[in-house]
Amino acid sequence: MKHLIPYLQDDQKAADYLRQVRWPDGVTCPRCGSDAVAPRERCDNGLQRFNCVPCAGRLGQQFAIFTDWTSSIFEESKLRPLDWLLVMGLWQLKLNATEIAAAADIQERTAQRCINLLDGGIYETYHLAPTRQLEHQVEADECYQSAGSKGLAREVARHDRAPRQRGIQLRGRATAEMGRPPLLGLVQRRDKTDPDAPAAQVYLEVLENVRTTTIKPIIAAKVKSGALFFTDAYNIYHFTKADYDHRTVNHGAGEYARRDPDGTWVHCNTMEGIWASLRNFLDRFKGISQRFLHLRVARYEFLHNYGHLPWRQTFEAALRCIFSTTGEYWRRMTHQHRRMPLTLCYR
Numbered sequence: 001m002k003h004l005i006p007y008l009q010d011d012q013k014a015a016d017y018l019r020q021v022r023w024p025d026g027v028t029c030p031r032c033g034s035d036a037v038a039p040r041e042r043c044d045n046g047l048q049r050f051n052c053v054p055c056a057g058r059l060g061q062q063f064a065i066f067t068d069w070t071s072s073i074f075e076e077s078k079l080r081p082l083d084w085l086l087v088m089g090l091w092q093l094k095l096n097a098t099e100i101a102a103a104a105d106i107q108e109r110t111a112q113r114c115i116n117l118l119d120g121g122i123y124e125t126y127h128l129a130p131t132r133q134l135e136h137q138v139e140a141d142e143c144y145q146s147a148g149s150k151g152l153a154r155e156v157a158r159h160d161r162a163p164r165q166r167g168i169q170l171r172g173r174a175t176a177e178m179g180r181p182p183l184l185g186l187v188q189r190r191d192k193t194d195p196d197a198p199a200a201q202v203y204l205e206v207l208e209n210v211r212t213t214t215i216k217p218i219i220a221a222k223v224k225s226g227a228l229f230f231t232d233a234y235n236i237y238h239f240t241k242a243d244y245d246h247r248t249v250n251h252g253a254g255e256y257a258r259r260d261p262d263g264t265w266v267h268c269n270t271m272e273g274i275w276a277s278l279r280n281f282l283d284r285f286k287g288i289s290q291r292f293l294h295l296r297v298a299r300y301e302f303l304h305n306y307g308h309l310p311w312r313q314t315f316e317a318a319l320r321c322i323f324s325t326t327g328e329y330w331r332r333m334t335h336q337h338r339r340m341p342l343t344l345c346y347r
């Protein structure tokens with residue numbers, strides 16, 4: 001976080017830094033995209049005002065004013081640029097709302113709203129990005145996260161990942177409705193032969209249930225066909241034989257890793273490691289609600305996938321994602337008071 005110190009002196013410096021990240025090649029009008037803009041006096045909270053000349057001409061007005069935050073997630077926020085910059089830094093440290101409120105000296109409700117906006121922005125832009133695909137060697141696995149409308153699911157958490165009963169039908173399997181939404185995890189193994197390869201890239205989706213009909217469109221959208229695809233012997237993955245080189249380990253028979261004759265290691269250990277670290281992260285949000293689970297999971301996904309980069313690069317990549325949306329997802333979600341159905345995301 002050290003690189004933020006010079007920008008955390010006052011609101012103007014914080015606003016200038018955020019503007020530089022939003023428009024690295026110079027300010028353009030958020031309405032028409034023109035760069036024929038002229039700076040005007042600043043707002044009281046330090047944000048810079050600009051006048052867009054083409055927009056003013058089109059509207060027949062003397063000025064068409066926008067600010068650093070027009071058409072961004074921050075537009076309707078009353079929080080000052082300095083506080084936002086600090087909250088963003090704390091957000092990247094994977095803190096919860098209570099910790100952010102204490103560290104940034106803001107109200108806990110405000111901190112809660114901030115992290116929902118930031119996580120929502122990452123979910124909408126990074127998580128749902130249609131072009132992000134996994135390839136080469138991909139492991140898939142599912143796990144169950146206790147999350148309810150109230151925070152009393154601690155007990156069940158202890159029974160997570162009970163040994164799978166082979167051959168028994170899905171009846172006992174947890175669903176979102178039962179308060180334990182399943183998560184589907186897909187991870188592209190890190191290429192160990194390339195020292196510059198990025199971290200293992202992961203894609204995590206909160207599901208209603210783990211039926212084949214639910215996971216099939218997600219896997220088809222996220223994993224390039226032809227990839228080596230590793231799962232355990234659970235029958236919901238059988239369909240992947242058609243598009244992938246599907247290999248399974250039989251956990252039920254005590255097999256956890258195997259070396260195939262072609263030299264390929266067949267296991268799901270990368271994904272198992274990510275589940276452990278995700279659970280560690282989610283434990284910070286005590287009594288997590290189902291309504292917000294997918295937002296926290298999206299933050300974890302983003303920070304994990306950028307984890308190999310220096311702190312500042314990750315920070316600015318997150319900011320660029322967040323500036324590329326207006327917060328539309330979060331506004332719609334707030335009105336619906338529930339998670340958006342997955343069907344909206346995989347049209």
Ligand SMILES: [Zn+2]
Nearest residue numbers: 029032052055
């Ligand atoms: Zn304009």
